[in-house]
Amino acid sequence: MSRLNLIVNGIEHELDIPESRTLAEVLRYDLRLTGTKIGCNEAECGICTVHVDGVPVNSCIFPAFKAQGRQVTTIEGLAEGEQLHPLQEAFIEHGAVQCGFCTPGLIMTAAALIRANPQPDDQDIKIALKDTYCRCTGYASVIQAIKSAASVVRGEGKLPVNEPLVEEPMTYISRSQPVPNVQDRVTGRAKYTDDYVFDGMLYARTLRSRYPHARVLRIDTSKAKALPGVRAVLTAEDIPGENIHGLVYLDWPVLCAVGDKVRYMGDAVAIVAADTPELAEQALALIEVDYEPLPVVADPVYAHSPDAPLVHEGREGGNLLKHIKVRHGDIEQGFAEADVIIERTYRTPTTEHAFLEPECAIGVPAGYDTEHDKLTVYVGSQIPYQDRNQIARALNLPEEAIRVRGTLIGGGFGGKEDIAGQIHVALLAQVTNRPVKMLYTRQESLLFHPKRHATIIRIKTGAKRDGRLTAVEAELYGDGGAYASLSDKVMTRATTHATGPYNVPHAKIDCYAMYPKNPPWGGFAGFA
Missing domain, CATH: 1.10.150.120 ([2Fe-2S]-binding domain)
Incomplete structure (x- = not known):
């Protein structure tokens, strides 16, 4: 620890902090000036910008001790009293x-x-x-x-x-x-989720899979549990309710169990709560996991072939999540009436939502204070009532015993509909009887959360020379990823919109929403 002296928004501060601290961390976590946000921690997004002696800097990478004796201005200091800038x-x-x-x-x-x-x-x-x-x-x-x-x-x-x-x-x-x-x-x-702080709060991290497809053979958490300052290390065997969640289909494990499989690199294997984020990170490195790597199914077309390994064994339909069909008119008649027929295959890529606020959730145990008579989860979620339902299932609690408080959301666009840390912090808060915060890094967010579906679309269109469409025949393959998320709904939208906004008298459309070994794909901007 070293002594830092600086002036922030006209107020002198003297702090003893680690020499590795960034200016953003000092502002947010030491001085509680949470208007300065951290989005990437790599000086790429700029939302952490503050002024040091009048010069704008990216505070997420700016060493705190470079501000020694200098004037720092944050968003909280821009207004003149009640008069806005x-x-x-x-x-x-x-x-x-x-x-x-x-x-x-x-x-x-x-x-x-x-x-x-x-x-x-x-x-x-x-x-x-x-x-x-x-x-x-x-x-x-x-x-x-x-x-x-x-x-x-x-x-x-x-x-x-x-x-x-x-x-x-x-x-x-x-x-x-x-x-x-x-x-x-x-x-x-x-105040967004990471801006909330509670007395006695612990910090949580998630141990994720090392493989995109593997069977979990052994998990040993003894060394992590023995680390001073670690308050809880949980695996699938510690879940009191059902080890499953999902928005449409219950197919996504809360924590992957010994004997079960990990199905993408974002799968959670264990969770840790500790006195500091650094201790939680150290504890993850002490958890031993043995895997049996399995063949990877990376392509939705291959996933539909009889040779493809199964992502979810024992599931009726194999790797096919859903076959969605549209039929009307007589497709052969429609093409016979066409003056022009065009057939093409198109591919759309997966797309990251790139919301600037990484996922964060805080669990507060029931009875923590008079404001928290129920187990409470703070989270910037797009569907908090679904969160409550899924938390209750995993914790084996009635829904009315749980409160989900929706905080402000720093961008979502469909990417904050699925469960992220909500169930994990609820479990850890129950076990430790203390508030627990889980904040994802940008890298973890990119690895974990569902994104826009990648698709392969073969479409054959018949038209008259005056521009009227006579027929559309289409085959779509949707990469649903390792777990269903909203693939059913998204790919149904893609199927029913395959003819566009046109009156097409004859149509035959087939969509195959598949389970490959990729990150799950979910909602994105109204399924645009």
Whole structure:
């Protein structure tokens, strides 16, 4: 531990901290200034931006001791008392705030820009923001907000807000409405899951599979349990209820058991709760797991072949999750009536949601204090009631004994519908009788969570020379991944939309949603 002296938002601080601490960690975890967010921990997303002596820096990689004796400004220090900074006002007025997780980084980057260049054009703003990401707004409103704030700084007043033109404006319909609690999102007061801290809180980590397909032969947690500061190490045998979860099909183990299989690299084998995140990480390295590697099924077409190894043994249908069909008209007649027939095969890639807030969940045991009379899970989830149902099943508790508190979500886009750490923190909180936080790293998030489906689509289309479609025959293969997630629903949407928005009198469409050994694929932006 070494002594750090710095001035943050005009207030002097003297801290004894580890020399490895980053400035973002000091701000968030030592000073509780949680407006500074951490999205990547690699200086790639820019949402951790703060000013050091007026210069914008990526605080997630900025060594804390480089700020020794220097002035640091965070989003919490940008306003003058209750008077918002022109950028904060402009972001609200121009609709540049949605989930709000990236907003502090955008505003702090923009503040440095307009201080140096009070008359930026679109290109200046784009260059300034090139390493500061936003996944919600599309940047058009952000650029306009920055230009408006710069105009105010120059003394020329605000730019007009781009409201829709309507003949009879109404109170709510036909005009933009402010985001709820939007001031909190531009000032750093908004609380996302990792911003919550409870007295006596433990920190959890997950041991994941070393193989995309293998049988678990042995798990030995004795060395991890013996490590001082480790409060719990759990495996499948410690689950009091059903070791299973899933949104549509119950096929995803909470923890992979000895004798069972791991089916992708994100599968959880054991979970740990310890006094510090560092101790939890050390404990993972002490858990011994023996595997029998098995053949990998990486392709949905191969998964459908009789030679493919089974992902889920004993399941009726083998690797076929669902065969989805659309039939109407007479397909042969439709092609006979066509003047032109075109047949092509298309492939769409898997796509990462890239939400800027990594997954985080906190479990608080029942009776922890007067506010937590039930087992409570804090999580930025898109479907908290489904979370409660799945937690109850795994813990063998009635649903009414569990409360899921949905925190603000730092971007989801369908990627925060499946269970991540919710069941794990609930289990650990029950066992330790203490609050437990599980925060994923960006790397763990990328490895674990479901993404947009990769597809192979062969489509044959018949048309008349006047442009009218006469027939569509299509075959789709959807990579559902190791577990079903929302593959049933997503691939049903793909199948029923295969003819597009057109009136096609004759159609024959077959979709095969398959189980390969890939990460599960789930919802993405309304199944777009």
